[in-house]
Amino acid sequence: MALAINGLDRAxxxxxxxxxxxxxxxxxxxxxxxxxxxxxxxxxxxxxxTAQGPEIKNDQSIYTFKTTLGTKG
Incomplete structure (x- = not known):
């Protein structure tokens, strides 16, 4: 029996x-x-x-894009 390796979906x-x-x-x-x-x-x-992550949730790798536009200080 062959073993299948499946990666996590990205979001x-x-x-x-x-x-x-x-x-x-x-x-x-x-x-x-x-x-x-x-x-x-x-x-x-x-x-x-900038990209942050991944955070694993519900069998997904979730990456968060943090924007710096409009932030001051």
Whole structure:
């Protein structure tokens, strides 16, 4: 009997104002930074963000993009 190894699905989130935006994984072979760059076309605030994580929840690796736009002090 062969043993199958399955990785965890990835998910990405970031806070935009009061809303938590959930982003799906566009391509599992992309790095986390490449995913952030991919979504920066739609969400420009991700161009200055940093990636944190992963946090494991519900059989998913969840990465959080922390934006620095609009923060002072």
């Amino acid at each position: 990405f989130t970031f806070q935009k104002g009061n809303e938590l935006i959930a982003l799906s994984d566009p391509n599992p072979s992309m790095t986390v930074d490449q995913v952030m760059n991919f979504y920066s076309n739609t969400y420009p605030e991700l161009t200055t963000a």
